[in-house]
Amino acid sequence: MSYDLSSANAFNPEITINSGQMFLWEKLNDTWYGTYGDHILKLSPDPSVSFNNDSGKTDNELNIIRKIRFESYPEIRNWPTLVFRLDDDISKILSDISTDALMARTVRRGYGLRIMRQEPCQCIVSFVCSSNTSITMIRKMLRNLSKKFGRRLNLDGRDFFTFPSIKSLNKADINELRSCGVGYRAKAIKAVAKSIVEHEIEFSALSNVSYYEAKSALLKIYGIGNKIADCILLFSLEKLEAFPIDIWIARALERHYKWVYCTNDSNVNLQPDCGLSSFQYRHISEKMRQYFGKYSGYAQQYLYYYMRETENLKW
DNA sequence: GTACAGGCAGTAT
DNA sequence: ATACTGCCTGTA
Numbered sequence: 483m484s485y486d487l488s489s490a491n492a493f494n495p496e497i498t499i500n501s502g503q504m505f506l507w508e509k510l511n512d513t514w515y516g517t518y519g520d521h522i523l524k525l526s527p528d529p530s531v532s533f534n535n536d537s538g539k540t541d542n543e544l545n546i547i548r549k550i551r552f553e554s555y556p557e558i559r560n561w562p563t564l565v566f567r568l569d570d571d572i573s574k575i576l577s578d579i580s581t582d583a584l585m586a587r588t589v590r591r592g593y594g595l596r597i598m599r600q601e602p603c604q605c606i607v608s609f610v611c612s613s614n615t616s617i618t619m620i621r622k623m624l625r626n627l628s629k630k631f632g633r634r635l636n637l638d639g640r641d642f643f644t645f646p647s648i649k650s651l652n653k654a655d656i657n658e659l660r661s662c663g664v665g666y667r668a669k670a671i672k673a674v675a676k677s678i679v680e681h682e683i684e685f686s687a688l689s690n691v692s693y694y695e696a697k698s699a700l701l702k703i704y705g706i707g708n709k710i711a712d713c714i715l716l717f718s719l720e721k722l723e724a725f726p727i728d729i730w731i732a733r734a735l736e737r738h739y740k741w742v743y744c745t746n747d748s749n750v751n752l753q754p755d756c757g758l759s760s761f762q763y764r765h766i767s768e769k770m771r772q773y774f775g776k777y778s779g780y781a782q783q784y785l786y787y788y789m790r791e792t793e794n795l796k797w
Numbered sequence: 798g799t800a801c802a803g804g805c806a807g808t809a810t
Numbered sequence: 811a812t813a814c815t816g817c818c819t820g821t822a
Contacts, residue, residue: 502803613804619820620803665818707805714809728803757804761811786803 497566498594499789503602503717505608505621506628506645515642518565518629519601522635522642524553555635565599572596579774579781584738591791592784597716602685603678604645605718609710610670619663626662627651651675670705677703685719693721708763716779725767725778730789732758735766743769 499507499514507516515527516610524612528551552562563569580586600608611623624645631646631654651659652675663786677683683703688696696719700711712726727735735743744764750765758766 488806609803614802614817615804615819616802616821618802622820660818663819666805666816667818705805709804713803726803732803759812791801 488787491764497596498592498787499598500595500783501621502617502786503713504598504600505617505624506604510640510727513638515637517604517642517645518554518561519604520633520644520647521558521561522555522558522637523561523565523643524637525668526551526553528751531707532671557636559562559600569595575780579595579777579784581774585781587786588788590706595784595787596724597779597783600717601645601716602718606678606706606714607645607648607651607671608707609713609717610674611664611667611714613667613670613705613710623664623667627659627664628659630662648675648678668704673704674706689720691730696721698726706715708758708760712767715773716782720795722779723771723776725770725782727758727763727770727775728766728786729757731782731785734785734789739770739773742773742793769772 486776493643499516501507504516507514509515509796510559512527514522516525527549550562558564576589580589607627608620608624612620615623627641627646628643631650635642635644651671654672654675654696656668656672659671664671678685683699688699695713696715697711700706701708706714708730712724715721716724716726725731770781771778
């Protein structure tokens with residue numbers, strides 16, 4: 483199974499699914515299958531599909547949904563718009579973030595890439611699992627968790643597993659979690675599950691407060707630091723200004739955007755391939771947020787995609 | 798065999 | 811504020 487960019491693009495140039503954060507999506511033959519919490523989503527090419535309820539949809543939306551057959555099990559209403567953020571004015575956003583030649587080029591090369599909305603519980607657990615490991619391993623951990631704690635769903639003659647409920651993860655024994663290959667992250671999974679079940683954090687509330695407020699709430703949870711918090715905010719809590727900085731973005735910034743975050747009044751230096759201190763992270767991500775504006779998260783996604791692509795990684 | 802992978806928390810200075 | 815450390819585990 484290949485997860486390179488060309489195969490993602492070959493399916494449909496209008497939408498690119500980035501396996502770098504959509505950990506539980508996979509392509510079988512011409513069809514994509516993905517986990518959205520308690521649901522399995524399916525995309526297949528279908529030029530003949532027609533909609534009788536096109537009213538109120540943008541041209542952009544229509545272009546996309548007319549080319550693909552969308553299915554969900556159990557059914558969710560109108561999920562393509564929800565999941566692929568077709569409610570975003572993508573052309574405005576892209577012109578908004580294209581503030582320099584590099585970003586303009588990066589956006590052109592990543593044509594079709596979108597931020598996808600993730601189910602919040604799945605998102606938070608997924609990124610808690612992402613620390614200090616490879617995408618291959620993250621996918622394995624999440625698949626193992628789904629097999630053990632999720633619900634089996636047979637689709638097209640194949641077994642799929644929905645994402646575990648947060649309650650089941652909260653009740654799970656720490657060793658059961660570890661048996662899924664998550665290692666020391668088991669403790670963090672428990673901490674996250676507990677804080678959700680006991681209403682220490684409420685996703686609906688966090689979606690409606692400012693980026694900074696929501697972030698400080700997430701940072702209180704064991705296992706969630708700056709980077710993981712920003713991913714959760716961007717992918718499931720409607721904070722498009724979040725600008726997660728991982729090692730790939732750090733390299734890109736160090737090479738191309740030093741002039742934005744390294745000014746006279748703020749002498750923050752990034753060592754190549756060296757982790758960011760909490761202070762450096764906050765400083766640099768704030769500068770980048772000011773530079774790219776309220777859709778900084780989109781800029782981050784295109785930059786990330788571009789970096790991975792130029793390194794020719796196999797995901 | 799061993800370095801590595803999309804961070805984080807804990808400790809010492 | 812910064813420097814440094816250990817951490818599970820499969821893959822290359």
